[in-house]
Amino acid sequence: MKQFLIKIVAFLILLLVLSIGLDIVITKGLQRFYEYDTEAMIDLRNPNVNPDFVVLGSCQAVCSYSPEVIDSALHTDSYIFGAYNLTLPAHLALWEEYKLYHTKYPSYVLMTVDYSDLHYAPLKATVMEKQFIPMVYDKPIREYMLSDGGYNALEVYTPLYRYFGYHQSIKNGIMGFSGVRTGRRDRYKGHEKTSIGYEFARADLPDDNYIVVEPELVNCLSALLNELQVSGVKPILVTAPLGYELSDMINNAEDAYRVYDSLANQYGIPYLRFHDHTICRDTAMFNTPAHLNYIGAEVFTKLLMDTLIKLQY
Amino acid sequence: MAINTITFLLFFVVVFILYYLPIRLKKEGLWQNLVLLVSSYFFFGYADWRMLPLLIGITVAYYFLGIAIEKRLDTKAADRLMALGVVLGVGVLGYFKYLNFCIVSFSDLLQAIGFNVSLHTLKIIMPIGISFFIFRLLSYSIEIHRGMMNASRDFVGFATYVAFFPSMLSGPIDRPNIMLPQLAKNKQFDNALATTGMRQILWGMFKKMAVADTLAVFVDANLAADQIGSVNSLTMILVIFAYTFQIYADFSGYSDMAIGVGKLLNIKMATNFRYPLFALNIQDFWNRWHISLTSWMQDYVFLPLSFMFRGWKKWGTFLAISINFLIVGIWHGAGWNYAIYGLYHGCLFIPLIISGGFTSNAAIRTNQIGLPVLSDAWKMLLTFLCVSFGMMIFRSATISSFAEIMAQVGASWSTKIDFGSAIGWLLIIGMMVAEWIQRKREFALDLSGIKSRIIRWCIYLIVLFFIFYLGGGEPHFIYQVF
Numbered sequence: 001m002k003q004f005l006i007k008i009v010a011f012l013i014l015l016l017v018l019s020i021g022l023d024i025v026i027t028k029g030l031q032r033f034y035e036y037d038t039e040a041m042i043d044l045r046n047p048n049v050n051p052d053f054v055v056l057g058s059c060q061a062v063c064s065y066s067p068e069v070i071d072s073a074l075h076t077d078s079y080i081f082g083a084y085n086l087t088l089p090a091h092l093a094l095w096e097e098y099k100l101y102h103t104k105y106p107s108y109v110l111m112t113v114d115y116s117d118l119h120y121a122p123l124k125a126t127v128m129e130k131q132f133i134p135m136v137y138d139k140p141i142r143e144y145m146l147s148d149g150g151y152n153a154l155e156v157y158t159p160l161y162r163y164f165g166y167h168q169s170i171k172n173g174i175m176g177f178s179g180v181r182t183g184r185r186d187r188y189k190g191h192e193k194t195s196i197g198y199e200f201a202r203a204d205l206p207d208d209n210y211i212v213v214e215p216e217l218v219n220c221l222s223a224l225l226n227e228l229q230v231s232g233v234k235p236i237l238v239t240a241p242l243g244y245e246l247s248d249m250i251n252n253a254e255d256a257y258r259v260y261d262s263l264a265n266q267y268g269i270p271y272l273r274f275h276d277h278t279i280c281r282d283t284a285m286f287n288t289p290a291h292l293n294y295i296g297a298e299v300f301t302k303l304l305m306d307t308l309i310k311l312q313y
Numbered sequence: 314m315a316i317n318t319i320t321f322l323l324f325f326v327v328v329f330i331l332y333y334l335p336i337r338l339k340k341e342g343l344w345q346n347l348v349l350l351v352s353s354y355f356f357f358g359y360a361d362w363r364m365l366p367l368l369i370g371i372t373v374a375y376y377f378l379g380i381a382i383e384k385r386l387d388t389k390a391a392d393r394l395m396a397l398g399v400v401l402g403v404g405v406l407g408y409f410k411y412l413n414f415c416i417v418s419f420s421d422l423l424q425a426i427g428f429n430v431s432l433h434t435l436k437i438i439m440p441i442g443i444s445f446f447i448f449r450l451l452s453y454s455i456e457i458h459r460g461m462m463n464a465s466r467d468f469v470g471f472a473t474y475v476a477f478f479p480s481m482l483s484g485p486i487d488r489p490n491i492m493l494p495q496l497a498k499n500k501q502f503d504n505a506l507a508t509t510g511m512r513q514i515l516w517g518m519f520k521k522m523a524v525a526d527t528l529a530v531f532v533d534a535n536l537a538a539d540q541i542g543s544v545n546s547l548t549m550i551l552v553i554f555a556y557t558f559q560i561y562a563d564f565s566g567y568s569d570m571a572i573g574v575g576k577l578l579n580i581k582m583a584t585n586f587r588y589p590l591f592a593l594n595i596q597d598f599w600n601r602w603h604i605s606l607t608s609w610m611q612d613y614v615f616l617p618l619s620f621m622f623r624g625w626k627k628w629g630t631f632l633a634i635s636i637n638f639l640i641v642g643i644w645h646g647a648g649w650n651y652a653i654y655g656l657y658h659g660c661l662f663i664p665l666i667i668s669g670g671f672t673s674n675a676a677i678r679t680n681q682i683g684l685p686v687l688s689d690a691w692k693m694l695l696t697f698l699c700v701s702f703g704m705m706i707f708r709s710a711t712i713s714s715f716a717e718i719m720a721q722v723g724a725s726w727s728t729k730i731d732f733g734s735a736i737g738w739l740l741i742i743g744m745m746v747a748e749w750i751q752r753k754r755e756f757a758l759d760l761s762g763i764k765s766r767i768i769r770w771c772i773y774l775i776v777l778f779f780i781f782y783l784g785g786g787e788p789h790f791i792y793q794v795f
Contacts, residue, residue, distance in 0.1 A: 001334065001502040008511075011770065018774065154319070165785020 015065035029177030030134035073305035080190030093144030193294035243289030396456035414647030510576025516758035517569030522784035531733030
């Protein structure tokens with residue numbers, strides 16, 4: 001048995017070394033592979049990308065804000081560091097991640113929120129969990145994945161285990177590392193131009209008509225706003241337009257909006273409400289009830305910029 | 314707890330350590346059997362603890378039944394006790410597996426002849442591995458009755474044989490006269506056997522996690538109820554072939570893993586597959602596919618029936634085969650498709666029976682470059698086509714869905730073929746080439762003939778890479794549901 005166990009241990013050591021090597025190849029490769037949400041994540045970690053106006057958020061950030069309009073209105077350089085299905089703890093982790101790679105911070109960070117952001121869901125339970133995996137070597141992301149991200153220690157610390165089952169990611173990682181292919185940029189400064197053509201059925205509809213405001217998520221948003229101010233950044237809270245059909249479905253959305261109001265007062269920052277603007281009743285502006293299409297994004301961003309300029313914040 | 318999961322690995326490491334502890338109790342093999350028994354009950358209870366009393370209860374019943382039969386051997390009382398054993402086993406299996414099906418079928422029959430009845434099915438939970446452990450118990454009582462073995466006086470050893478965890482989920486169905494003597498001894502760790510076991514586990518994992526699970530994506534996508542109508546003929550034919558490879562890789566993969574685990578415990582289990590896709594005819598196929606079930610059926614169903622119908626000559630043989638395979642079919646599940654699957658395979662024996670080739674042993678002939686001669690290659694292809702067709706009956710939930718699939722085979726002969734993922738077909742080719750080259754060995758990754766450790770380890774790493782790259786789906790074995 002001794003001989004058998006020695007052989008097994010020797011093989012496992014070899015396997016571990018190769019696994020670490022392959023893990024590095026795939027992870028580094030994915031860090032260079034542009035695909036869907038990873039575009040923004042790659043640029044977030046690029047020290048040469050230094051926007052002065054940043055938009056943080058989940059799908060609404062990605063779809064509803066036009067960087068061209070922001071740049072033109074404010075004569076600035078903007079970027080949308082958003083990704084689908086991100087939660088508030090994820091935004092906090094992403095801000096910490098941004099600080100790791102940048103010495104200069106933006107002047108403004110716009111945090112786009114809606115009624116569902118204060119309702120808890122770990123990232124792993126959502127569709128887009130793999131977007132964080134290539135950043136697992138960085139402490140803020142690793143800590144987030146273990147706490148609110150829904151990952152366990154085995155998935156975070158075992159080389160290769162976190163890629164098990166993600167064939168496309170493995171393939172993309174190897175191709176990205178070797179330089180054979182690095183994906184394709186589909187977005188401009190993190191903005192996805194969703195198409196015209198409204199379809200209610202495409203929306204990510206809530207399971208029931210009530211949302212639950214989780215105190216820990218309120219604390220998380222508060223911590224993020226505090227962090228931003230401590231870093232010398234001016235935060236802005238915005239609730240972007242939502243299709244009226246979706247808003248009408250939620251009975252107690254105002255519970256969330258009151259929280260945002262309260263936090264805005266606490267930190268002395270603007271809270272701009274567009275979730276009940278007249279634009280919300282025009283389905284021609286929307287792709288789904290939760291997301292503006294590219295025309296709606298331009299219209300809304302223009303409205304938002306006009307409001308911000310008037311505020312002289 | 315599937316055998317290819319981290320949970321099972323952790324479980325097995327504990328079992329392995331405890332199993333080989335140098336503890337010797339009064340009775341030889343007792344400590345190791347206790348370890349296996351407790352771990353087997355844990356394994357069984359992990360799936361559903363509510364069924365544990367059933368397993369323990371029926372084990373106790375057969376233990377005492379075996380002793381009672383032996384004490385009354387060659388008397389009518391022994392016959393009655395054996396019949397009781399058969400009724401008990403078949404009854405338990407029938408209740409858990411077939412009762413609801415019978416209720417539904419009876420209700421459908423009554424409605425078909427004009428009686429409006431509303432019969433309610435029962436909420437019955439089917440214990441895992443019931444088809445396998447019941448057959449082990451039946452085998453035990455029959456062998457004692459035939460005088461082929463002595464009844465066990467070692468309850469722990471006997472219970473371990475019944476509940477042996479590596480083969481609990483999907484077999485093989487080991488015979489008591491092979492297993493019980495092994496369990497009666499203290500087993501020392503066998504380096505060579507354990508090494509072979511590890512290789513077999515790795516090969517099983519490759520077949521299951523890389524080949525079967527990759528093909529499953531292609532097969533399931535095209536056989537989904539709302540998709541069948543849009544699949545063209547050539548694609549459907551490919552799907553049918555792919556499913557045959559999928560089920561072979563899935564089932565034989567599990568068997569390899571189970572047998573490999575047994576080898577790590579120095580327990581030799583029955584070979585369950587011997588490269589069935591190289592079969593030359595349907596008899597050869599069943600001599601290579603799910604061998605433990607086929608041999609069980611041969612010994613306890615086919616041969617007695619053949620003897621009973623011996624006066625009817627070839628008709629008697631055909632009748633015996635038909636009943637045999639009907640039972641094989643319905644053993645798999647409670648559904649008319651399984652019965653038809655069994656009868657279909659029974660019918661495939663007709664040409665062999667008529668030609669007189671039924672009892673001859675087929676052997677593959679190869680040419681100078683190691684490939685099968687043309688006539689044998691043709692026979693393999695024909696057998697494969699017949700088996701694939703039958704697999705569709707097996708897979709279809711209902712007769713109507715099978716009819717729908719077959720209708721699509723002839724429906725639309727567009728040249729636009731959906732091959733699914735190219736890697737799936739490459740894996741099939743790779744698996745079949747490896748199995749062809751290694752067909753004289755117990756399994757394809759038996760690399761004991763390769764002296765260079767570097768080459769062997771490189772092969773293991775390549776296999777592991779494929780498992781890593783293609784695996785990762787939810788662990789589920791097709792035969793687990795039986």
